[in-house]
Amino acid sequence: xxxxAKELSCRELVELVTDYLEGALExxxxxxxxxxxxxxxxxxxxxxxxxxxxxxxxxxxxxxxxLPRTRETVLAAFVRxxxxxxxxxxxxx
Amino acid sequence: xxxxxxxxxELIEALRRGDEEAFAKLVDDLSPALLRLAMAYVPSRxxxxxxxxxxxxxxxxxxxxxxxxxxxxxxxxxxxxxxxRTRGRRERRTLPFSYFRRRAEEGSDEPAVEPxxxxxxxxxxxxxxxxxxxxxxxxxxxxxxxxxxxxxxEAIAALPPRQREVITLRDxxxxxxxxxxxxxxxxxxxxxVLLHRARSKVRAAxxxxxxxxxxxx
Numbered sequence: 001x002x003x004x005a006k007e008l009s010c011r012e013l014v015e016l017v018t019d020y021l022e023g024a025l026e027x028x029x030x031x032x033x034x035x036x037x038x039x040x041x042x043x044x045x046x047x048x049x050x051x052x053x054x055x056x057x058x059x060x061x062x063x064x065x066x067l068p069r070t071r072e073t074v075l076a077a078f079v080r081x082x083x084x085x086x087x088x089x090x091x092x093x
Numbered sequence: 094x095x096x097x098x099x100x101x102x103e104l105i106e107a108l109r110r111g112d113e114e115a116f117a118k119l120v121d122d123l124s125p126a127l128l129r130l131a132m133a134y135v136p137s138r139x140x141x142x143x144x145x146x147x148x149x150x151x152x153x154x155x156x157x158x159x160x161x162x163x164x165x166x167x168x169x170x171x172x173x174x175x176x177x178r179t180r181g182r183r184e185r186r187t188l189p190f191s192y193f194r195r196r197a198e199e200g201s202d203e204p205a206v207e208p209x210x211x212x213x214x215x216x217x218x219x220x221x222x223x224x225x226x227x228x229x230x231x232x233x234x235x236x237x238x239x240x241x242x243x244x245x246x247e248a249i250a251a252l253p254p255r256q257r258e259v260i261t262l263r264d265x266x267x268x269x270x271x272x273x274x275x276x277x278x279x280x281x282x283x284x285x286v287l288l289h290r291a292r293s294k295v296r297a298a299x300x301x302x303x304x305x306x307x308x309x310x
Contacts, residue, residue: 010225011208017293035133052229058267064129065124066124071121071124075117078113082108082152092301
């Protein structure tokens with residue numbers, strides 16, 4: 001492990017992963033973190049798992065959908081209540 | 094601030110014009126995430142469904158007054174959060190737990206990984222892993238499976254409400270940090286702290302799942 005890597009412990013690194021992935025870490029900290037990752041399989045795996053977690057979460061939203069009844073109620077309200085809906089009601093210009 | 098793009102301006106105009114197709118698409122795109130977010134506040138899926146319905150009715154009523162100071166999405170999330178919070182309070186008739194938990198949620202006293210997995214201060218290399226994470230086997234396939242989905246949903250359901258809100262908006266719905274921050278009215282730093290806690294816990298839940306799978310083989 002390099003000198004820079006030693007400055008940042010694994011325990012500290014796991015608390016910086018989100019800042020790191022979000023690009024919110026100072027340049028000097030990014031360098032220290034990259035140096036640590038290059039020499040530490042455990043942390044490298046950890047960061048990779050955080051990335052995999054984020055990617056997996058992205059697919060979660062798809063499952064849940066409105067009940068057809070709710071969807072119809074909402075769409076019907078849109079047609080009924082929006083004052084400007086319908087033909088010939090647009091202001092000129 | 095968020096600059097509404099041409100697409101967004103066009104969408105808002107289409108909605109004001111009464112373009113049913115544009116509205117239906119918006120409802121279909123956003124409702125899944127709105128439902129998940131509503132569930133952070135109310136006790137059941139059925140009530141969450143009501144909250145989302147009321148949110149869309151609020152959007153219909155308010156679209157003519159929407160001033161575009163935030164993005165359309167952010168504005169809709171805010172309507173949902175107000176509706177859900179009001180409804181959640183009514184359903185419980187007490188102060189939500191989040192009121193008491195809020196400070197702890199944003200605090201930094203909650204480690205991403207159990208401290209026992211690192212060497213202590215007197216160790217040879219203080220703070221180094223004693224039990225490092227093990228690479229997950231075929232993560233893409235496993236994480237796309239129904240079982241991993243359930244593990245993630247349960248982990249999210251167990252999160253304190255504000256962590257759940259942030260991870261829902263950011264990672265499930267894919268909002269930008271700024272959009273999430275505006276919708277939830279939290280600071281940039283708090284947004285990131287909440288996201289970090291939430292992601293760390295979901296990762297930990299997935300790790301336990303992968304380990305139990307490996308042990309079962």
